Amino acid sequence: xxxxxxxLNALTTVLDYALLFYMWIIVxxxxxxxxxxxxYNPIVRFINNVTEPVLYPVRKRLPFGFSGIDFxxxxxLLAIIFLRLFIVSTLSELAxxxx
Numbered sequence: 001x002x003x004x005x006x007x008l009n010a011l012t013t014v015l016d017y018a019l020l021f022y023m024w025i026i027v028x029x030x031x032x033x034x035x036x037x038x039x040y041n042p043i044v045r046f047i048n049n050v051t052e053p054v055l056y057p058v059r060k061r062l063p064f065g066f067s068g069i070d071f072x073x074x075x076x077l078l079a080i081i082f083l084r085l086f087i088v089s090t091l092s093e094l095a096x097x098x099x
Contacts, residue, residue, distance in 0.1 A: 005098030012091040016084060023080045025050055030073040 029051045037044045051073075058072040 001098050005095045008091055008095035008098065012088055012095060015091070016088045019080050019084050019088070022050075023077060026055075026073050026076055026080070029055070033070065 025047060029047050032044060032047060039045070054076055055072045058075050059070065062071060062075075
């Protein structure tokens with residue numbers, strides 16, 4: 001069982017870092033929306049290509065009535081924080097019990 005415990009521990013660590021990294025990409029996307037960056041810049045294109053598949057469905061479901069303010073990054077950040085607090089900590093506790 002210790003092999004499964006170590007596997008879950010490693011999976012938890014990788015998932016936590018991936019969610020943290022994606023959270024910072026979402027923050028960078030929000031900051032970039034405040035300025036007018038060059039749309040042909042490779043970094044800007046990368047950030048847009050990585051975040052748009054997650055932000056677009058959230059943006060599509062939000063009601064329009066917020067005077068043009070995009071709240072989708074904030075909702076995605078809250079979802080990422082929830083995933084980090086619930087799923088990662090649950091997997092970590094399960095891995096600890098299996099060790």
